[in-house]
Amino acid sequence: MQGRGVTVEERPIDRIENEADVLLSDRRRLPFAGLFTATRCVPASPLPAAMGCALDETPMGLQIRTDAAQETTVPGVFACGDAASLPHSVSLAVGSGAMTGIHIHRSLVWPER
Ligand SMILES: Cc1cc2nc3c(=O)[nH]c(=O)nc-3n(C[C@H](O)[C@H](O)[C@H](O)COP(=O)(O)OP(=O)(O)OC[C@H]3O[C@@H](n4cnc5c(N)ncnc54)[C@H](O)[C@@H]3O)c2cc1C
DSSP states (O other): OOOGOOOOOOOOOEEEEETTEEEETOOOOOEEEEOOOOBOOSSSHHHHHTTOEEEEEEEEEEEBBBBBTTSSSSTTOOOOOOOSSSSOOHHHHHHHHHHHHHHHHHHHSTOOO
């Protein structure tokens, strides 16, 4: 980040005014042309945690841990899409959903594999 001339500001943001004026907790005002925010995602349902699925903390938030076949740490329970993979994208979520369906089908037809 430093190599690219990016300043990392550690002070918490107090509020945002006008289009994109950032007011920090030390009362400094940083005016920008626009702002991008990084959202933190967590599973919408408490079900995975209640079932005992391991969750991992990632830079994008909590994620359900899965193996290469999209199976969680609870045998027979699968997870896909944003809840279980990064980066968050429609096409990746659709792809992982399709593959997870195939893995679930395989686990039912050939449970010993
Ligand atoms: C503001 C924003 C902009 C984005 N822009 C883009 C973009 O331009 N391009 C791109 O590729 N991706 C974009 N994304 C990311 C993309 O939306 C996600 O990666 C994608 O929707 C993930 O699909 P998903 O099916 O895993 O989860 P979701 O789309 O979140 O679907 C989960 C579904 O489960 C439902 N649900 C939750 N809890 C329960 C429950 N207990 N019982 C039953 N149903 C439940 C929810 O209502 C929801 O319908 C954006 C995301 C956001 C937030």
